[in-house]
Amino acid sequence: MHRGKGMKFVGDSRVPAVRKPNIPKDYSEYPGKTEAFWPNFLLKEWMVGSVFLIGYLCLTVAHPSPLERIADPTDTGYIPLPDWYFLFLYQLLKYSYASGPYTVIGAFIMPGIAGGALLLAPFIDRGPERRPFKRPAATGFMLLALASMVFLTWESVAHHDWAAAKRQGAIVKTVQVDKNADGYKTMQKNTCLTCHGENLQGGAAAPSLQNLTLKPEEVAKIAREGKGAMPKGVFKGTDEELKKVTEFITQYNKK
Known part of the structure; x- marks a missing residue:
């Protein structure tokens, strides 16, 4: 028997003759499904x-x-308002259980609990279902968070004094106030500038005294009898002092 005779070689189709790296199939093999x-x-x-x-x-x-006037750090009456996507947190801090001595609860603890619950939702509900009614925990968390944000945002918009916010941030033409005038010093003495500002620019609690259209006697009447948020009897000076103040204020009327 010669060498090699009588030997049979069997091939198996499951064993590739050439090894190929593990690469995904080309996208052309899935026409219309990928690109x-x-x-x-x-x-x-x-x-x-x-x-x-x-x-x-x-x-x-x-x-x-919408731009406002230049920020004034000395204006303690200015009430800042956050953008619309933070209004729900702004409204939350208005409630008694989340403001005042409980500000930490409204500013950190309650938002932290809500955010933590949303982060844990995927770990609590680990089912394979994708239909919302088959995932009550995740769907419930989502609906509760959405309803809370919509309700608090609506409450903030509905109860905010938008007219006052517009006045306090309005850009108005100002003039240089003579701080050496007798009328200005009288206003300082009677604490008028505490609300109306050092340059008579006004604030959230009091209007601007520049660019008015009032007569001296009208200003005097308001100073004595009050108007709006200004109560009666705030100005306690004499009639002579009041005259100096009204003449000082009306000289900055609109021309």
């Missing part, structure tokens, strides 16, 4: 992003941000 990342998918993403960017720029040009 190449470059340039097809990336181009679509860029086009969608461009539409949103151009729309945002047009909205910014058409509706500029």
